[in-house]
Structures are given as C-alpha cells and as structure tokens.
Amino acid sequence: MGGSPFMSLRSPLGRVLGLGSARDGTGHWWAQRVSAVALIPLTLWFMFSLLALPGLDYATVRAWLSFPLSGFLAVLLVAVLAYHSYLGTVEVIDD
Amino acid sequence: MPARARPTSPHLGIYRWQIGNSLSILHRLTGVALALALVALCYWLVSVAGGERSYAAAAKVFASPLGLAALVGWTFAFMYHLLNGVRHLLWDAGYGFERMPRHVSGWFAVLGSIAVTLCIWGLIWAGRRS
Numbered sequence: 001m002g003g004s005p006f007m008s009l010r011s012p013l014g015r016v017l018g019l020g021s022a023r024d025g026t027g028h029w030w031a032q033r034v035s036a037v038a039l040i041p042l043t044l045w046f047m048f049s050l051l052a053l054p055g056l057d058y059a060t061v062r063a064w065l066s067f068p069l070s071g072f073l074a075v076l077l078v079a080v081l082a083y084h085s086y087l088g089t090v091e092v093i094d095d
Numbered sequence: 096m097p098a099r100a101r102p103t104s105p106h107l108g109i110y111r112w113q114i115g116n117s118l119s120i121l122h123r124l125t126g127v128a129l130a131l132a133l134v135a136l137c138y139w140l141v142s143v144a145g146g147e148r149s150y151a152a153a154a155k156v157f158a159s160p161l162g163l164a165a166l167v168g169w170t171f172a173f174m175y176h177l178l179n180g181v182r183h184l185l186w187d188a189g190y191g192f193e194r195m196p197r198h199v200s201g202w203f204a205v206l207g208s209i210a211v212t213l214c215i216w217g218l219i220w221a222g223r224r225s
Contacts, residue, residue, distance in 0.1 A: 033187060036180055043173065051215070058150045061143055078137060085130035092123050 028087060035084040042077045118201050122179045125172035132169040167216055174208035 049070065053060050064070050135157075142153035156162050182200050185191050191200055 033184065036184065040177065040181070043177065047173075051218070056154070058143075058147045061150070065140075065143055074140060078133070078140070081129075081133050081136070085126075085133055088123075088126045089130055092127060 028091070032084065032087045032091075035080050035087065038080050039077075039084055042073065042080060045073060046077055114198060114201050118179060118204065121205075122176060122183075125176040125179075128169065128172045129176055132165075132172070135165070135169075167212065170215055171208055171212040174211045175204060178204035178207050 049064065050056070053064060065074060139153055139157070142149040157166060179201075182191070182204055185200075191197060
C-alpha cells in the first residue's frame, strides 16, 4: 500500500477509506484486448466450421470434433471465451 | 460510506440518447448475452461427448422455438459484438476517432450484423428446404 505517506499524493483519509482506483486497471484492460484479438479467429473458425459441415447430425459433429485440431481449438475457444466473458461481466458490474 | 457525496463517473441517467452511447450499451448487452451463450455452447459440447442420446436431447432443445430464437439472437449478438469490438480495437490503436468514421463504422456494425445474421439463417433455412 503506497510507500511512505510523504511520497504519496493521496490524502491519509482517502487511503484509509480505500477510495481511488483499484490499481489493476491496466492489466485488466490488456487481458481484455488480448483475449478479444484471440477470439476473432477462434469464433470465426467455429462459426464457419459449423456452417461448412454437411449436417449437424451426431456422427458428423463427432467426427469433426474427434479431429485433434478441432478438439484443441474448441477447448481453446471455451477457455478464452470464459476468460473474456469473466473480464467483461466484471467490468459491467463494477461500473 | 462517506457522509459527503463523492464525485461519480458520468452515468446512464445524464446522457443524451444518441448513436455513440446506444452502441456502447448494446456492446455490453450483447456481451452479457454472449456470456450466457457460453453456457449453451458448453452444454452442446458436453452433449456431443455424452453420446448419441444426449446429443439428440440437446439438438431437440436447440431446435425448439425458444432454442431457435436464442440461436438467432446469439448470432446477431455475436456478429454485432465482433464488428463493434473491432471498432473498439481500432480506436485503441488510434484510428477512427473523428465524427464521420465513428458514425459510419457504428452504423456499419449495426447494419452489418443484422445483414450477416439474416444471411446465415436464410442459408440455413434454404438448406433445410432443399
């Protein structure tokens, strides 16, 4: 918590009341952009793959997801989506 | 809570309704809707992993009127969030701040996402009939 009181521009009262920024804004912002950029190809891959499949019956979908690259990308998609969703909903709730 | 009212960020109540803030609000609404779509995506993926019977059950849920409405809504939400997200990323890179590109790209995001949604579901509908 912010070093010597003589070095800080924040008032002692402000520090005690815990006002001001939460100090992790930049990290949050960067993580949101990086996950957003990662999601552009991932989500488009998922959408176009589904549209390109001859049908959405069980055998076709299973065969598609059994292909190692598809399975890996699908897991990656869910993971990055979850992270990006978490960052986004936290921002909405914080505001 | 401090007794004195602290200055707060500009909030929804004091903004004039215009395209800029409407699109920002829509970006957040579609984002929250897409967070719910993630639950549906996981349900679908798990149903594939679960075998033929669970997949058939999930397919039935998604093919129901409510399921289809959700899928169409999520398609729009995704396309809008994607196009408007690219807009945000371009702003972050320092492009498109002036009034004209801001408004043109905003309308492009709205109309483009509606157009793509109609195209996708039109194709699916046409594919079903043939």
